[in-house]
Amino acid sequence: MADTLAKQVQQACEQLDQVILGKAQQVRLAVTCLLSGGHLLIEDLPGMGKTTLAHALASVFGLADSRIQFTSDMLPADILGVSVFDAPSGAFVFHPGPVFTQLLLADEINRTTPKTQSALLEAMEEGQVTQDGETRQLPDPFFVIATQNPLTQFGTFPLPESQLDRFLMRINLGYPSPEAERTLLMRGDTLSRRQRLPAVLSPEKLREAQQACQQVHASSDLIHYVQRLVQYTREGDGFSYGVSPRGALALLRCARSWAWLHERQHVVPEDVQRVLEPVVGHRIRAAEDMAGHTSARLVSELLSRVDVMASG
Amino acid sequence: MKQVSVKPVDKLSRSAVLWQLIACVAVVLPNVVWLPAWVLLLGAGCIAARVMIHTGRWSFPHWSLRLLLVVAAAAGLLVSFNRDASLNAMVALLTVGLALKLLEIYRRRDALVLLYVALFVAATVFLFEQSLLMAVYMCVAVLAVIAALVSVWQDPLREEMLRPLKLASRMLLPALPLMLVLFFLFPRIGPLWSVELDRSAARTGLSDSMAPGDISRLTRSDELAFRAVFEGEPPAPSLRYWRVLVLSAFDGRSWTVGSSSARGAEVLDVQGETLTYEIVQEPSRQRWLYALDVPLAAPPQAQLTMPRTLVSANEVSQRIQYSLTSAPAYQLATQLSQAERRAYTQLPSRGNPRSRELVSTWLNESQGDVVTLIDQILAYFHASFVYTLEPMALGEHSVDEFLFDTRQGFCEHFASATAFMLRAADIPARVVTGYQGGEWNTTQRYLTLRQYDAHAWVEVWIEGQGWQRLDPTAAVAPERIEMSADQLFSGQAGFLADSPLSARRLIRQGWLLQARMRYDALNFAWQRWVLNYHHQQQNLLQDWLGGITPWKMVLALLVPGALVLGWLAWRLLRWPQPQDPLQRHLQRLLQRVARQGFQRQPDETLNRFVARVAAHSPALAEILQPVAEAYEQLHYAPSTDAQARQRLLAAMRQAETRLKS
Numbered sequence: 001m002a003d004t005l006a007k008q009v010q011q012a013c014e015q016l017d018q019v020i021l022g023k024a025q026q027v028r029l030a031v032t033c034l035l036s037g038g039h040l041l042i043e044d045l046p047g048m049g050k051t052t053l054a055h056a057l058a059s060v061f062g063l064a065d066s067r068i069q070f071t072s073d074m075l076p077a078d079i080l081g082v083s084v085f086d087a088p089s090g091a092f093v094f095h096p097g098p099v100f101t102q103l104l105l106a107d108e109i110n111r112t113t114p115k116t117q118s119a120l121l122e123a124m125e126e127g128q129v130t131q132d133g134e135t136r137q138l139p140d141p142f143f144v145i146a147t148q149n150p151l152t153q154f155g156t157f158p159l160p161e162s163q164l165d166r167f168l169m170r171i172n173l174g175y176p177s178p179e180a181e182r183t184l185l186m187r188g189d190t191l192s193r194r195q196r197l198p199a200v201l202s203p204e205k206l207r208e209a210q211q212a213c214q215q216v217h218a219s220s221d222l223i224h225y226v227q228r229l230v231q232y233t234r235e236g237d238g239f240s241y242g243v244s245p246r247g248a249l250a251l252l253r254c255a256r257s258w259a260w261l262h263e264r265q266h267v268v269p270e271d272v273q274r275v276l277e278p279v280v281g282h283r284i285r286a287a288e289d290m291a292g293h294t295s296a297r298l299v300s301e302l303l304s305r306v307d308v309m310a311s312g
Numbered sequence: 313m314k315q316v317s318v319k320p321v322d323k324l325s326r327s328a329v330l331w332q333l334i335a336c337v338a339v340v341l342p343n344v345v346w347l348p349a350w351v352l353l354l355g356a357g358c359i360a361a362r363v364m365i366h367t368g369r370w371s372f373p374h375w376s377l378r379l380l381l382v383v384a385a386a387a388g389l390l391v392s393f394n395r396d397a398s399l400n401a402m403v404a405l406l407t408v409g410l411a412l413k414l415l416e417i418y419r420r421r422d423a424l425v426l427l428y429v430a431l432f433v434a435a436t437v438f439l440f441e442q443s444l445l446m447a448v449y450m451c452v453a454v455l456a457v458i459a460a461l462v463s464v465w466q467d468p469l470r471e472e473m474l475r476p477l478k479l480a481s482r483m484l485l486p487a488l489p490l491m492l493v494l495f496f497l498f499p500r501i502g503p504l505w506s507v508e509l510d511r512s513a514a515r516t517g518l519s520d521s522m523a524p525g526d527i528s529r530l531t532r533s534d535e536l537a538f539r540a541v542f543e544g545e546p547p548a549p550s551l552r553y554w555r556v557l558v559l560s561a562f563d564g565r566s567w568t569v570g571s572s573s574a575r576g577a578e579v580l581d582v583q584g585e586t587l588t589y590e591i592v593q594e595p596s597r598q599r600w601l602y603a604l605d606v607p608l609a610a611p612p613q614a615q616l617t618m619p620r621t622l623v624s625a626n627e628v629s630q631r632i633q634y635s636l637t638s639a640p641a642y643q644l645a646t647q648l649s650q651a652e653r654r655a656y657t658q659l660p661s662r663g664n665p666r667s668r669e670l671v672s673t674w675l676n677e678s679q680g681d682v683v684t685l686i687d688q689i690l691a692y693f694h695a696s697f698v699y700t701l702e703p704m705a706l707g708e709h710s711v712d713e714f715l716f717d718t719r720q721g722f723c724e725h726f727a728s729a730t731a732f733m734l735r736a737a738d739i740p741a742r743v744v745t746g747y748q749g750g751e752w753n754t755t756q757r758y759l760t761l762r763q764y765d766a767h768a769w770v771e772v773w774i775e776g777q778g779w780q781r782l783d784p785t786a787a788v789a790p791e792r793i794e795m796s797a798d799q800l801f802s803g804q805a806g807f808l809a810d811s812p813l814s815a816r817r818l819i820r821q822g823w824l825l826q827a828r829m830r831y832d833a834l835n836f837a838w839q840r841w842v843l844n845y846h847h848q849q850q851n852l853l854q855d856w857l858g859g860i861t862p863w864k865m866v867l868a869l870l871v872p873g874a875l876v877l878g879w880l881a882w883r884l885l886r887w888p889q890p891q892d893p894l895q896r897h898l899q900r901l902l903q904r905v906a907r908q909g910f911q912r913q914p915d916e917t918l919n920r921f922v923a924r925v926a927a928h929s930p931a932l933a934e935i936l937q938p939v940a941e942a943y944e945q946l947h948y949a950p951s952t953d954a955q956a957r958q959r960l961l962a963a964m965r966q967a968e969t970r971l972k973s
Contacts, residue, residue, distance in 0.1 A: 217950040268948050269917045303915040309898075 022180025035257040038168020050147040062199035063102040070112035076119030106146040170282040331460035338453035444838040523566035528722035556746035558619035578645035604638040656740035690787035699789035726784035740773035756833035
């Protein structure tokens with residue numbers, strides 16, 4: 001059963017590949033994030049297909065989706081919803097905001113103020129919204145794909161570290177390869193294609209798959225490896241701060257999903273290495289004297305310093 | 313039979329069991345020559361049982377069977393050794409214990425007990441034999457025991473035989489400097505207690521009395537008596553008379569030392585040059601020492617007797633070394649007191665009538681001239697007597713029967729008869745026993761005297777000349793004096809009858825003889841410089857350190873120990889080795905691959921590494937692929953059992969052999 005389920009998810013990935021050309025790796029990472037039940041942050045320049053990916057994911061997994069385009073003048077109520085006085089009933093009636101959906105695309109999250117960002121991030125963490133002293137459950141599954149422009153762009157509010165930590169993964173899409181781009185140009189508009197994507201899976205199947213992922217075996221040797229990696233970010237030179245225990249858990253969780261997606265019954269170090277950069281990249285920060293390093297370079301240094309086969 | 317369950321943790325590998333057997337056999341082997349046959353049979357049986365138990369064909373014996381074996385073995389020891397708590401009995405007991413312990417090796421601790429006892433047995437071997445070859449052999453045997461100890465502690469999955477040996481050699485190597493320091497500096501302390509060596513296996517050698525047949529019996533043995541080292545040329549063969557005992561009392565059948573007077577040594581008038589030499593004497597369990605005819609003075613711890621033989625203050629129970637000077641040409645005791653004269657002409661009042669009659673006839677013919685009488689005696693022997701190793705038994709009138717009936721004898725017969733006849737003619741005479749001749753070793757310039765060189769001759773006192781050596785054997789068989797006993801007797805039946813496999817019996821010429829001489833010389837050097845090192849040690853320490861003080865000793869022992877330990881610690885810190893034997897094995901394998909130009913990066917798992925290697929060298933990748941798979945299976949797959957380890961080990965071993973070829 002697990003096999004067929006994994007196969008179905010792989011089929012879904014292949015469907016996505018039809019829309020997001022030449023980004024098989026990123027597509028599978030996004031699916032892994034979804035399988036791990038975490039939120040995804042896509043960081044890239046405008047027009048790289050972030051929104052397309054989010055929409056395609058929602059269609060393929062059969063999820064209800066909504067989209068918020070963040071602007072600098074948005075308020076929390078614009079996301080969460082608002083209680084309006086209903087004169088005939090003489091009571092406040094809650095009008096749910098766009099957050100009440102299964103897959104929320106939060107476009108350009110760093111264009112809005114920290115206050116509004118916090119409102120969304122709290123909803124992401126708690127899986128519920130508290131408004132006017134009343135707590136309302138968000139649907140399950142609830143999955144946020146936030147996109148943000150690189151921080152060097154003008155007019156952005158960078159996400160604080162504590163809030164970055166709430167995203168399970170951060171991925172970059174990057175420019176497409178020349179072949180992929182040629183195909184894209186020849187095919188023209190992607191919008192219509194995306195809308196025609198059939199739903200391969202249902203939310204129930206997704207939940208089942210999420211459970212199956214966490215059944216994947218992680219041996220003590222593998223857990224030692226994960227721990228050594230995390231330890232190195234805390235003790236190694238060149239890190240101003242390291243990965244939190246939540247980050248360590250996230251790493252193992254994603255490695256499990258990645259292994260499951262590739263039809264393995266146990267996690268191997270390669271799985272950890274594959275998901276390491278997306279999971280850990282936004283949770284570490286280079287020390288001051290290594291300011292020139294991007295997180296990708298830090299992660300590759302981390303990989304090369306921690307011996308995967310060391311005993312213990 | 314009850315099945316004893318063994319915890320897998322304590323399981324011993326197949327190579328560990330084999331090493332234990334090898335170690336046990338190696339340490340017992342030198343004692344095989346004297347151990348009772350049933351002990352050897354028991355040992356062989358236990359080894360066979362151990363093999364059967366280990367291969368699972370038999371189960372461990374029930375406790376009642378083991379108890380039965382213990383009781384039977386104890387009873388056997390009591391019978392074999394006649395309830396004598398000798399050293400041999402003790403070593404036999406240890407050996408039996410070693411053999412029986414083989415039947416109950418359930419876990420690691422039992423194997424350790426076995427090997428510790430084996431080390432003890434190894435040490436006892438030196439109580440019986442201390443030759444150079446034995447020392448070399450025991451080094452090998454101890455190496456085997458250490459290898460067995462190593463194998464006991466190794467991973468139960470390991471089955472290579474050579475690895476424990478290599479490891480043991482590497483462990484013993486750092487112990488070498490410490491051993492040398494201990495050898496050179498550790499004071500030789502006398503034993504606090506000692507156990508008598510088995511009396512029944514007492515040393516063969518001269519005794520303080522001489523009856524017909526005593527000395528010819530000695531020719532059955534090739535046991536070493538002593539060696540004499542000469543600075544210059546050795547004396548001519550005809551002068552190699554080694555004086556041990558002077559026998560002056562005769563009871564009609566045997567000669568004994570007789571009552572010794574308290575007077576000092578007889579006066580010696582040296583004529584010509586003296587010879588200085590050194591004697592290395594084997595333990596004889598007697599007090600007398602050996603000297604070339606005739607010694608000038610006694611070495612320390614010994615004294616000269618009246619007839620100029622040497623007596624040590626203590627029984628010679630271990631190999632000793634002493635330096636002597638002798639005068640080959642001499643005049644001894646030109647004056648004889650009345651009492652001495654009486655003593656040296658004493659004979660039993662009756663017995664041997666025919667001999668007395670013969671002597672009186674001769675005396676009449678020679679008109680009392682001593683020299684003529686002696687010539688007559690020697691001529692008589694020369695005419696019709698046979699010199700043989702196996703003379704016939706003699707009865708009550710031993711001299712008569714020898715002179716008139718059997719007419720065949722060995723040196724003691726001739727010496728005894730001659731001394732008797734001289735005394736019958738009222739001429740002072742005495743029998744001297746000792747050794748004659750010796751084998752000259754040219755490489756190391758020493759003479760080797762063995763029990764078969766034992767000899768007896770006569771000293772006769774002649775007015776104005778003192779005591780003169782008179783060897784009647786020389787009249788009958790001059791070749792005995794000119795040749796070595798070895799060459800002379802080789803064809804005769806009784807010679808070396810007690811040592812049928814003696815090398816001396818088999819090797820008499822050619823390069824084999826050369827080789828034997830060289831080995832003998834080497835062994836002698838070993839005995840003089842290594843075993844007897846304590847003589848030199850005192851002087852050496854005096855020279856080097858200005859005497860031994862406790863703190864100097866401690867310093868001398870601590871400094872090398874600290875150096876060795878420091879080096880080991882440095883090594884361990886420098887190259888931390890993974891504790892898991894599989895990891896170590898893998899590291900070795902990867903080092904071997906690295907030498908072919910492929911270095912695994914820290915972030916590369918074996919699978920990724922193999923994939924990278926495959927891009928450049930598919931053949932090498934193909935060899936490594938099974939290892940990578942087994943490694944992943946063992947380290948990351950859900951069920952990691954012992955079989956997974958076994959599979960990885962097998963894969964690594966196979967890869968290693970394929971890499972080598």
